[in-house]
Amino acid sequence: MRRILLLTVAFLLFSHPPLAFAAGEKKEGGAPSEADLRIDLSGIGLPVMKDGRVVNFVFIRARIQLNPGLTKADIETREPFIREGLVRSAYRTPLNSGTDYMALDPKKFEAALMREAKTALGANKVRSVELRDQKPQKRIYPPQSQTGARREVINP
Numbered sequence: 001m002r003r004i005l006l007l008t009v010a011f012l013l014f015s016h017p018p019l020a021f022a023a024g025e026k027k028e029g030g031a032p033s034e035a036d037l038r039i040d041l042s043g044i045g046l047p048v049m050k051d052g053r054v055v056n057f058v059f060i061r062a063r064i065q066l067n068p069g070l071t072k073a074d075i076e077t078r079e080p081f082i083r084e085g086l087v088r089s090a091y092r093t094p095l096n097s098g099t100d101y102m103a104l105d106p107k108k109f110e111a112a113l114m115r116e117a118k119t120a121l122g123a124n125k126v127r128s129v130e131l132r133d134q135k136p137q138k139r140i141y142p143p144q145s146q147t148g149a150r151r152e153v154i155n156p
Contacts, residue, residue, distance in 0.1 A: 036072060037065065037066045037067070037068065037127075038063055038064060038065050038066060039063070039064040039066065039075060039079055039082070039117075040061070040062075040063050041060070041061065041062045041063070041064070041079075041082070041083065041086075042060075042061040042062075043059060043061075044059065044060050044062075044083055044086060044087065045057045045058070045059050045087075045137070046058050046059075046060060046086070046087065046090040046095060046104060046109075047090055047091060047094075048094070048096045048101050048102070048103075048104070048136075049091075049094035049096065050094075050101065055101050055140065056101050056102060056136055056137055056138060056140055057136070057137040058096075058102070058103060058104050058134050058135065058136050058137070059134070059135050059136075059137065060104065060109070060131060060132075060133065060134045060135075061131075061132040061133040061134075062109075062113060062129060062130065062131050062132055063129070063130050063132055064082070064113070064117050064126060064128075064129050065126075065127040065128045065129070065130075066121070066125055066126060066127060067124065067125055067126070067127050069124075069125060070121065070125055074121075075121075078120045078121055081116075081119075081120040082113075082116050082117055082120045082121075085116035085119060085120060086112060086113055086116050089112045089115070089116060090112065093108075093112070095108045095109050095112060096108075101136075101140055102136035102139060102140065103134055103136065104131070104134055106131050109131050110129050110130065110131060113129045113131075114126065114129050117129060
């Protein structure tokens, strides 16, 4: 009986989420810190498309800078919607340039991320977005053309 009670208490202690983000929480009446006004996205795999086919994936890190007015809870509940919207957008409209199959076009990516962030958070809540890093899943040649022309090596 004691073992069950001890195991139950241990389970409840370790399974409970941390209490209220003590380090990042803003104080009563104070301005929110810079860390509270951004969303860091990482580990999102976006497709690189050619003629409607996926030829590679690029894993990105991005940052969304926010205007004051959102709580930490609002940001955390809406972040998955930004991620999902970005992936869906990348499948609908390719974010890569036509010739490079190992990277995304930064302008297309930032426009798509801004659109999805404004949709999820609100139009006046997003200050800026930036693509911080991108890494391809694999280093590849561009697909061979239909004429049988020689493939060129793309260097990063």
